[in-house]
Amino acid sequence: MDARAASAAPRAGRAATMTSLRGAADPEAEVGPELRRLLAEREASALTHGDEFALLWRLAGEQIADGKMLRPRMLLRLHAALSDRPDPAVSSRCSDSAAPRTVLQLACAIELLHFAFLLHDDVIDGDLQRRHAPNLIARLQDQHPAPARGTNAAARHWGCTGAILMGDLLLTEVHRIFALADLPAAVRTRMLRLLHSTISTTVAGELTDTALSDGVIADEPETVLRMTAEKTAAYSFALPLRLAVILAGRGEDLETVLATVSRALGLAYQVQDDALAMFGDGRSHGKDPCSDLREGKRTTLVAHARRTGAWEDIAPRFGAADLTEAEADAMRDRFRACGAEEFAHRLVAQQLARARAGIADAARAGLLPPPARAVLDDVVGLIDGRAS
Structure with a gap:
């Protein structure tokens, strides 16, 4: 997936995604x-x-x-979709919805x-x-x-x-x-365990992020990818989607599927965020476009650049608190020239494909009714090609 392909995701489709995620549960x-x-x-x-x-x-x-309100929106919409059970066989397997x-x-x-x-x-x-x-x-x-x-x-x-x-x-x-x-005690316990694991995973990801930026640990590509997934996927996707499953009275088998789907969604979302922070329009994403470069933030783009000859020119000023805007522009050009931007787009496309495959498999297995699959497809569409 190249830059043109990323930006070519239908604008009308993205607008429709936002509308469908609101639906009856308008945040x-x-x-x-x-x-x-x-x-x-x-x-x-x-x-x-x-x-x-x-x-x-x-x-x-x-x-x-x-x-x-993206996270509340996902919870409300998926819960509503999972709570609508026209199939008596499905209804008999589920407890009452919250x-x-x-x-x-x-x-x-x-x-x-x-x-x-x-x-x-x-x-x-x-x-x-x-x-x-x-x-x-x-x-x-x-x-x-x-x-x-x-x-x-x-x-x-x-x-x-x-x-x-x-x-x-x-x-x-x-x-x-x-x-x-x-809620019944058993449901509350299941929910609190999810909350605890979510916070622990997110904090672990943030600590690894800081350890990478501060040079406490080596920025190996596998470590950067693990950190990238942990700091975003657990609370931004797994928590609202898995919580919807719990509150709709569905089983842990669907939770397990959505944990895997959520990891792919979170990795795609965070890599996309990092690419937007470096190459996007700050007026759209609302973040200082020099912030990550001045901080020396270790992202998948940096992990890619470090494996190329461009790093020799990037390294001396990467992470400099006094990095000027002109220096930042030149540094971005070097990241782009070494293929970091294209690498990020390919990684996002790969993870979104994994999420779509997981959703399709769950639907074929009878774990996802059509309305719930539509909500999850909308979440994937929301990420695909976003600019802010």
Whole structure:
């Protein structure tokens, strides 16, 4: 899959994917208001601990409500599709599906988990921008009373402290929602085990990512691929899709299939993210286009370049905090010339093909009813050829 093929994925098809993923469970109509209600409650109760604590909740709440809601959307749509059981034989094998209100609350929890990881990631990476706008660190910096707030060390420390603590608070909130969900004990236990393994896998992936960037471990291609899958697949795809299976009363055989499909989806999504960060339009993906190059982030593109003669010219300034935009442009040209961009596109295409094959196999085995397969096909289509 070359760059032209990636961009040639039908634009109308991608728009249709977004619409079909909304369907009857429209996140703007359900998840957004529920998240705002929950966060408003937390802000109000935070006032008892001081204005600064309430402000932290308010600023975080404003940014959480601006999210794409991809993960809640996947959960809501797949749960709805799996809960619609016209086949009596399928119905007899499944327990009752969770109530819509419970599923909605858990969908909100997944979005809170996503934002918690983003907050900690921004601290680790030293980023000040997220989704085309100042992130929570930058907004807290601007609230600091010191002169020249954006460059003041105390202001930066204040911003990073708030992001770390809010991430911790959101992780606690996620566990609270999962633990208090109105579900049978066996279902809640199964769900909590999934949450625990999801967080552990994601944190392991983030730690490996940092170890690679900081030179703690060697950036072997296999290690980079494992890290790339772990830091994204577990919470962005496996958690919402497997949770939909649990909440719809389906068996662990379908969970196992979706764990494999999710790994392919997560790897494709993260490799695509890395390629967009290096070669894409920053105005579309909302991230500083020099951030990964200045950080020295070890991605699959870097792993490929290190095996070519281009690395000799890239290495001296790769990871330089003072890398200029002109140097970054020249570095991107070297990555492109050594085939890193084409390699990323091929890897994305390969992983999406694996996901499609896994979905088709599950459908043939009778594990996926047609509406559920359509949802999963839509998820693959959403990734294929995205530009942001």
